[in-house]
Amino acid sequence: MSLSADAKGRLSTLLGTRQDAIIKEWTAIAARTLRGRQTEGELVHQVTEVFAALDTVLHTGDGGIHAADAGEARATLSELSRQWARRGFSPTETATLVFGAKEAVVGVLDTEGRGEVPVDFMDLSRLVDDMGLFTFETYTRAREEILADQTEQLLELSTPVVKLWEGIVAVPLIGTLDSARAQVVMEKLLQTLVDTGAAYAIVDITGVPAVDTQVAQHILKTVVAARLMGAECVISGIRPQIAQTVVALGIEFGDIVTKATLADALVHTLRASGVQISRTARKGF
Amino acid sequence: MDRVPVLKIGEILLVSIQIDLEDHTAMQLQDDLSHRIVETGAHGVVIDISALEIVDSFIGRMLSTIASVSRVLDAETVVVGMRPAVAITLVELGLSLKGVRTALNVDRALEILAEARPGVLAGSAADEPAAEPVP
Numbered sequence: 001m002s003l004s005a006d007a008k009g010r011l012s013t014l015l016g017t018r019q020d021a022i023i024k025e026w027t028a029i030a031a032r033t034l035r036g037r038q039t040e041g042e043l044v045h046q047v048t049e050v051f052a053a054l055d056t057v058l059h060t061g062d063g064g065i066h067a068a069d070a071g072e073a074r075a076t077l078s079e080l081s082r083q084w085a086r087r088g089f090s091p092t093e094t095a096t097l098v099f100g101a102k103e104a105v106v107g108v109l110d111t112e113g114r115g116e117v118p119v120d121f122m123d124l125s126r127l128v129d130d131m132g133l134f135t136f137e138t139y140t141r142a143r144e145e146i147l148a149d150q151t152e153q154l155l156e157l158s159t160p161v162v163k164l165w166e167g168i169v170a171v172p173l174i175g176t177l178d179s180a181r182a183q184v185v186m187e188k189l190l191q192t193l194v195d196t197g198a199a200y201a202i203v204d205i206t207g208v209p210a211v212d213t214q215v216a217q218h219i220l221k222t223v224v225a226a227r228l229m230g231a232e233c234v235i236s237g238i239r240p241q242i243a244q245t246v247v248a249l250g251i252e253f254g255d256i257v258t259k260a261t262l263a264d265a266l267v268h269t270l271r272a273s274g275v276q277i278s279r280t281a282r283k284g285f
Numbered sequence: 286m287d288r289v290p291v292l293k294i295g296e297i298l299l300v301s302i303q304i305d306l307e308d309h310t311a312m313q314l315q316d317d318l319s320h321r322i323v324e325t326g327a328h329g330v331v332i333d334i335s336a337l338e339i340v341d342s343f344i345g346r347m348l349s350t351i352a353s354v355s356r357v358l359d360a361e362t363v364v365v366g367m368r369p370a371v372a373i374t375l376v377e378l379g380l381s382l383k384g385v386r387t388a389l390n391v392d393r394a395l396e397i398l399a400e401a402r403p404g405v406l407a408g409s410a411a412d413e414p415a416a417e418p419v420p
Contacts, residue, residue: 190369197389225372230365230387230394 007120012058014120015051018108023047026104033096037089049076050098050131057127065130074134081135085142094139098132151180159185161192168269169198170262172237174207182218186225193231200269201226204262206237216251223256232272234258236265289314291321297398298322298360299391301333311347318351322358329398330355331391335366345380352385361401362386363394 015022026047027040034043053073060067065074077098084094102125159181164170171189175181189201203219205211211219223233236259238246246253259265270277287310292299298321300314318330332348334340352362363386367375375382388394 186373187369190372193389194369197393199389199393221373221376224381225369225376228372228375228382228387229367229369230363230389 007123008058011120011124012055014105015055015058019051021108021111022101022104023051025107026051026100029100029103029107030097033093034089037087037093046080046097047100049080050101053077054101054127054131057131065127065134073131077131077135078138081139082142085139085146091136091139095132095136098135099128101128155181155184159188161188163196163198164202164266165270165273165275167196167198167273168200168202168266169193169196170202170204170266172204172207172262176210177208177215177218179214179218182215182222186218186222189222190225190229193226193229199231200273201231201233202262202265202269203233203235204237204265205235205242206239206262208237208242211242211245211251213249213251216246216249220253220256232257232269234265234269236260236262289317291317293321293325293327296327296402297329297331297395298325298327299331299333301336303336305337305339306344306347308343311344315347315351315354319354319358322355322360328360328402329395330360330362331365331394331398332362333365333391334371335368337371338368340367340371340375342378342380345375345378345382348385349382352382356384361398363388363397365389365391365394 023044027044030043030047031038031040038046053076056073057065057067057070060070060073065077080097081094084097102121105121105124159171159173161169161171169189169192171185173185177185189203192198193201203222205219208215219235223235226233234257235253238258238260257265257268259268267277287304287307289300289302289304289306289310291314292301298318300318302314304310306314321327322330330351332351334348337344348364352364355362364382365388367387386397388397
């Protein structure tokens with residue numbers, strides 16, 4: 001968009017001479033939507049920064065917020081919207097913080113008794129809209145980054161491979177098993193088999209809320225891959241409800257050993273690896 | 286031409302594949318191995334694929350074929366040291382290497398072979414030359 005030098009000059013004076021009043025009005029408008037989620041001082045500070053960005057944009061070449069020399073303004077807005085995204089502000093709240101400028105300008109002019117809308121208001125509006133959209137884009141990107149980070153953290157958190165005995169490892173699966181997680185679990189389990197040389201692995205699905213064909217497919221793939229590497233896999237922790245679902249869905253576990261509890265699976269693998277379990281009579285019993 | 290050595294240790298033939306197998310190398314290995322089994326009367330074959338980063342469907346089928354051929358010649362085949370990535374790829378390809386026994390390492394493979402054939406102690410034949418390359 002292009003803005004004549006005259007219009008820029010007029011807007012610049014309009015904003016410059018009434019800076020304090022506009023910021024005050026703007027802060028009041030923003031505070032309405034935020035309803036006390038942000039302290040007054042912080043809000044004034046942030047509004048002042050946005051105001052400074054708007055002022056910078058007014059002094060730059062064509063292109064508004066996207067102009068080559070508006071880098072500083074862009075950086076300010078990005079930083080602010082990132083901050084808002086991290087603090088869990090809603091899209092409306094974030095956008096209103098920037099769009100409030102228009103209302104503030106009109107409000108200030110109103111109190112001065114100049115009811116009429118200035119000729120350059122359309123241009124100002126367009127500038128502010130651009131800034132608002134830019135803020136919003138950064139906001140969305142920041143939210144996506146946060147989501148991606150959390151997903152990654154969840155993946156790291158949720159896939160421990162624990163050693164139960166010499167040559168026996170277990171993977172307690174907790175939560176819904178989607179393709180991405182299943183892949184991580186599979187890779188981690190197989191790598192552990194290589195690292196520890198364990199010949200038995202127990203996949204415990206006590207914490208998996210539901211087993212559909214896809215989840216079963218993932219588990220079966222893991223078991224077959226472990227077999228290919230030369231380790232035997234046992235599936236444990238199958239709840240009655242899940243056993244019924246599995247049968248109803250017609251999922252075949254074939255010759256894969258399944259046990260109801262992790263304890264049963266451990267006993268099975270211990271026996272298979274040649275360990276003898278016996279209980280010694282204790283005194284007093 | 287690249288050739289994969291077949292080493293005889295006692296009653297067992299050890300094949301360690303250290304190069305990426307091309308189709309004709311694989312065919313050559315299959316051929317060499319069946320001859321060596323007959324020559325030596327070996328009762329076990331251990332194929333170490335820990336150096337292989339790529340196992341395609343052709344190599345997968347070769348392993349299955351070798352296992353079947355060896356079984357006909359009264360020798361048990363154990364494939365050893367498959368990498369996790371390779372195992373995942375094979376599963377994704379839908380190949381489960383039916384009829385091939387697998388083990389995590391050579392130690393385990395020797396145990397499996399010893400269990401399968403009690404009385405024959407793996408690698409204990411001291412009077413045999415420990416290893417000889419393929420002629």
